[in-house]
Amino acid sequence: MLRTDYCGELGVGDVGREVVVSGWVDRRREHGDHLAFIDLRDRSGVVQCVVDERHDLRSEYVVRICGKVRPRPEGTVNPNLLTGEIEVGDCTVEVLSTAEPLPFPLHARTEVDENVRLRYRYVDLRTERLQHNLELRAKVNSAIRKAMEAQRFTEIETPMLVASTPEGARDFVVPARLHPGHFYALPQSPQIFKQLCMVGGIDRYYQIARCLRDEDLRADRQFEFMQLDVEASFVGQDEIMVFISEAVGAAVAAVTGTVPPEPIYMSWTEAMERYGSDKPDVRFGLELVELTGLFADTTAKVFQVECVKGINYTGGSKSLGRNAIDELTRKCQQWGAKGLAWFRVGDDGALEGALTKFMSVQEQAALGLAMDAKPGDLLLLIADSRRKARAILGLLRLELGRPPINEGGLNFVWVTDFPLFEAIDDQGHPVAAHHPFTMPHLDDVALLDGAAEELLAVRSQAYDLVLNGWELGSGSVRIHRMDIQRAVFRALGISDEEAEQRFGFLLDAFRYGAPPHAGFAFGIDRLVAILAGEENIREVIAFPKTQSGADPLSNSPTVISDRHLDELGLRIKFADSARRLEL
RNA sequence: GGUCCCGUGGUGCAGUUUGGAGUGCACGCCGGCCUGUCAAGCCGGAGGCCGCGGGUUCAAAUCCCGUCGGGACCGCCA
Numbered sequence: 001m002l003r004t005d006y007c008g009e010l011g012v013g014d015v016g017r018e019v020v021v022s023g024w025v026d027r028r029r030e031h032g033d034h035l036a037f038i039d040l041r042d043r044s045g046v047v048q049c050v051v052d053e054r055h056d057l058r059s060e061y062v063v064r065i066c067g068k069v070r071p072r073p074e075g076t077v078n079p080n081l082l083t084g085e086i087e088v089g090d091c092t093v094e095v096l097s098t099a100e101p102l103p104f105p106l107h108a109r110t111e112v113d114e115n116v117r118l119r120y121r122y123v124d125l126r127t128e129r130l131q132h133n134l135e136l137r138a139k140v141n142s143a144i145r146k147a148m149e150a151q152r153f154t155e156i157e158t159p160m161l162v163a164s165t166p167e168g169a170r171d172f173v174v175p176a177r178l179h180p181g182h183f184y185a186l187p188q189s190p191q192i193f194k195q196l197c198m199v200g201g202i203d204r205y206y207q208i209a210r211c212l213r214d215e216d217l218r219a220d221r222q223f224e225f226m227q228l229d230v231e232a233s234f235v236g237q238d239e240i241m242v243f244i245s246e247a248v249g250a251a252v253a254a255v256t257g258t259v260p261p262e263p264i265y266m267s268w269t270e271a272m273e274r275y276g277s278d279k280p281d282v283r284f285g286l287e288l289v290e291l292t293g294l295f296a297d298t299t300a301k302v303f304q305v306e307c308v309k310g311i312n313y314t315g316g317s318k319s320l321g322r323n324a325i326d327e328l329t330r331k332c333q334q335w336g337a338k339g340l341a342w343f344r345v346g347d348d349g350a351l352e353g354a355l356t357k358f359m360s361v362q363e364q365a366a367l368g369l370a371m372d373a374k375p376g377d378l379l380l381l382i383a384d385s386r387r388k389a390r391a392i393l394g395l396l397r398l399e400l401g402r403p404p405i406n407e408g409g410l411n412f413v414w415v416t417d418f419p420l421f422e423a424i425d426d427q428g429h430p431v432a433a434h435h436p437f438t439m440p441h442l443d444d445v446a447l448l449d450g451a452a453e454e455l456l457a458v459r460s461q462a463y464d465l466v467l468n469g470w471e472l473g474s475g476s477v478r479i480h481r482m483d484i485q486r487a488v489f490r491a492l493g494i495s496d497e498e499a500e501q502r503f504g505f506l507l508d509a510f511r512y513g514a515p516p517h518a519g520f521a522f523g524i525d526r527l528v529a530i531l532a533g534e535e536n537i538r539e540v541i542a543f544p545k546t547q548s549g550a551d552p553l554s555n556s557p558t559v560i561s562d563r564h565l566d567e568l569g570l571r572i573k574f575a576d577s578a579r580r581l582e583l
Numbered sequence: 584g585g586u587c588c589c590g591u592g593g594u595g596c597a598g599u600u601u602g603g604a605g606u607g608c609a610c611g612c613c614g615g616c617c618u619g620u621c622a623a624g625c626c627g628g629a630g631g632c633c634g635c636g637g638g639u640u641c642a643a644a645u646c647c648c649g650u651c652g653g654g655a656c657c658g659c660c661a
Contacts, residue, residue, distance in 0.1 A: 168661040
């Protein structure tokens with residue numbers, strides 16, 4: 001027998017038992033020929049085994065140890081170890097597998113280079129950090145499934161090889177061998193299929209679905225990611241938010257043991273005005289202050305713009321020197337600002353800054369009052385279009401005050417009343433904020449035939465769930481009435497023919513009895529990362545890719561042979577030297 | 584497409600500002616000693632294309648240009 005018990009689960013209750021434990025040699029402490037302590041590690045933890053005879057045991061050897069559990073002698077109990085009250089004595093050791101020294105230490109007291117960690121991911125997976133994170137992830141998945149099933153949702157699997165759609169993110173594409181010159185796409189999300197499920201009478205669909213988007217990677221974005229994907233018939237926004245809150249609450253409870261605090265509800269406009277972001281991080285202040293009215297009659301040219309907003313960086317006048325402020329200015333410019341207007345608040349409460357000479361005394365006083373300026377504060381202002389001023393101050397706010405992801409508890413925010421269209425493009429057509437099947441607010445449907453500016457005022461029945469400043473997911477009530485769908489397409493500048501071509505099969509389906517329906521999807525990697533206190537979703541994914549989309553472990557992506565290409569009817573247009581070298 | 588940070592024995596770092604022999608620290612590794620340790624201890628030892636290429640210089644880890652790799656971010660992600 002290879003094992004009777006897990007190492008980390010042995011305790012005083014096992015004293016006297018003959019046990020067999022197997023695992024990796026975590027640490028060894030040898031005292032000559034007749035005494036050695038072996039910390040044996042498996043997924044459950046570590047137990048000390050006392051070996052009385054000589055063995056050539058090295059770190060990370062895989063061994064099987066038979067022995068008898070006994071209490072540790074007086075004075076040798078280790079309170080730092082879960083199994084520290086006992087040890088396994090009278091051990092016989094069998095080496096199951098030897099091991100070369102690891103490429104990096106498992107008990108790193110500092111971070112190891114990520115390239116090395118990924119190249120030897122199978123070693124990295126042995127660390128307590130990743131073992132814990134992956135266990136946590138499994139608990140989240142399990143809790144979500146139970147919660148969705150309890151709410152009478154049915155798990156449905158949708159295809160991985162789907163049709164490419166021009167909307168949205170860049171598709172990953174798969175050549176169709178049986179149809180030369182044709183391609184499948186890997187799904188960005190099961191969006192259309194889950195709506196078809198509603199037409200199909202599934203009523204409540206869910207799936208923990210793999211989604212793929214060929215966009216640049218970030219700390220919170222991988223090519224592949226997992227979503228809890230949900231769609232339900234005969235319900236609206238409020239019911240969906242309850243379904244999702246239940247699932248997320250169950251996941252949090254499964255991990256932390258307590259239900260999360262009630263979410264905050266906030267309109268999109270409020271989020272943009274107060275936090276400069278549609279994913280507001282409400283864990284800290286530094287809220288944006290509206291100043292446009294204050295400068296209505298200003299003679300200062302920089303403030304004669306659509307919008308002036310600012311942040312009072314409390315105490316910033318003392319903590320930030322001129323270089324630091326210049327650095328902030330440079331960042332704001334990189335984000336698209338023309339500049340950053342700033343004022344120190346002097347000990348007497350008066351504003352000091354390059355722009356004061358263009359401002360009246362009244363303006364300076366009103367600015368100080370509006371921003372609740374105290375001596376030592378630093379006032380940071382952006383004057384620009386409303387859209388830019390909000391966005392840039394939103395980024396500046398995070399730069400100045402964002403706490404680590406694991407601080408401040410779990411702050412869920414439902415952001416509601418997103419606009420249906422987020423901007424007007426070069427051709428004068430509005431750009432859909434969510435997707436073109438999103439239901440407008442019924443009160444705003446009449447505006448759909450209006451001018452471009454009116455269209456931007458159309459609210460949608462779309463909603464996002466935000467946690468500690470990360471967008472967890474988004475959803476919407478879908479259009480199930482052809483007249484409204486046509487009006488939205490018309491507003492988007494999509495002709496009937498074009499709509500038929502692009503979304504024909506969905507529109508066809510809607511002709512045969514489509515129930516009112518709504519849905520949501522949220523990113524499980526992000527939820528797990530936040531629950532694990534990780535700033536980066538790579539830490540909660542077993543085999544992630546680097547920022548350049550490569551896998552140092554398996555060396556993907558790779559070139560493929562010419563024979564392989566021929567079979568698929570493909571020819572490489574830009575063959576670089578690397579490709580020629582490898583083949 | 585763009586901005587910024589990093590690259591030095593297996594690992595983590597210092598050294599780069601102000602050029603002067605691969606100079607140092609901690610961990611790991613190898614050998615020896617050691618019967619109650621637990622990040623064991625003590626003694627000894629091995630291990631380097633300073634990411635790569637070019638340039639400046641009497642002389643480059645150090646300065647300059649390019650390039651590759653990793654990371655953070657902007658754009659992008661309906």
